[in-house]
Amino acid sequence: xxxxxxGNGVAAPxxxxxxxxxxxxxxxxxxxxxxxxxxxxxxxxHDGKIYIHTGPKSGKIAQILRDPRVCLEVEQVLTYxxxxxxxxxxxxxCRSVVMEGVAALVAEREKRRDILQRMMEKYQPDGGxxxxxxxxxxxxxxxxxxxxxxxxxxxxxxxxxx
Numbered sequence: 001x002x003x004x005x006x007g008n009g010v011a012a013p014x015x016x017x018x019x020x021x022x023x024x025x026x027x028x029x030x031x032x033x034x035x036x037x038x039x040x041x042x043x044x045x046h047d048g049k050i051y052i053h054t055g056p057k058s059g060k061i062a063q064i065l066r067d068p069r070v071c072l073e074v075e076q077v078l079t080y081x082x083x084x085x086x087x088x089x090x091x092x093x094c095r096s097v098v099m100e101g102v103a104a105l106v107a108e109r110e111k112r113r114d115i116l117q118r119m120m121e122k123y124q125p126d127g128g129x130x131x132x133x134x135x136x137x138x139x140x141x142x143x144x145x146x147x148x149x150x151x152x153x154x155x156x157x158x159x160x161x162x
Contacts, residue, residue: 012152015097019045022074023123027052027145029063029070029103036071037063043072044119050101050145051115061141064103070145072099078156096153101145112137 025043028036039060044051050072054060064070075096083090106112117132 012095012154014095014154015150015152016045018074018076018095018097019050022076024074025050025052026073027060027070028072029060030067031063032066042119042123044115044122046115046118049147050099051106051119052143052145053116053119053140054143056139056141058141060143061105064105064143068102068104070101070103072101072145073097092155094155096155098151098153099145099147100149101147103143103145106142106144109134109137112140112142115142116140 023042024040026038026040027043028038031037037059041052041054052060073096075094078093078095081091081093106115113132113134113136116137120129120132
């Protein structure tokens with residue numbers, strides 16, 4: 001992984017597009033006993049940060065208020081490469097982005113509305129819903145993750161010819 005400071009962005013040219021297009025991010029928080037817990041969640045990558053919406057009384061909120069450190073991961077499976085002759089030679093061609101960051105709740109109602117609207121546009125691009133209102137934002141919490149470190153893993157492989 002490499003440090004991301006002063007808006008340097010993500011390390012690989014494909015990584016930012018993956019963060020914008022991926023539908024699920026896996027987020028790890030720390031439970032009260034210090035054990036990590038990993039969850040798949042909907043998210044938005046915007047202005048170099050990760051945004052997650054959750055219920056106002058979710059475990060994620062309690063965990064980040066106690067310890068704001070998080071780890072996140074997105075992946076893109078490009079293709080499955082079946083075994084040829086040797087059973088254990090099967091593999092995947094894939095890419096992933098792993099991030100470490102610090103999470104906080106977004107307090108400003110207008111910013112929460114903007115993030116929720118952007119999430120709706122990402123996950124339901126055909127519309128069919130009314131615009132997100134300030135009343136809507138009272139029903140959910142928005143977590144903002146400031147990315148401190150990012151690692152990109154490019155496991156693009158060609159099928160074996162042997």
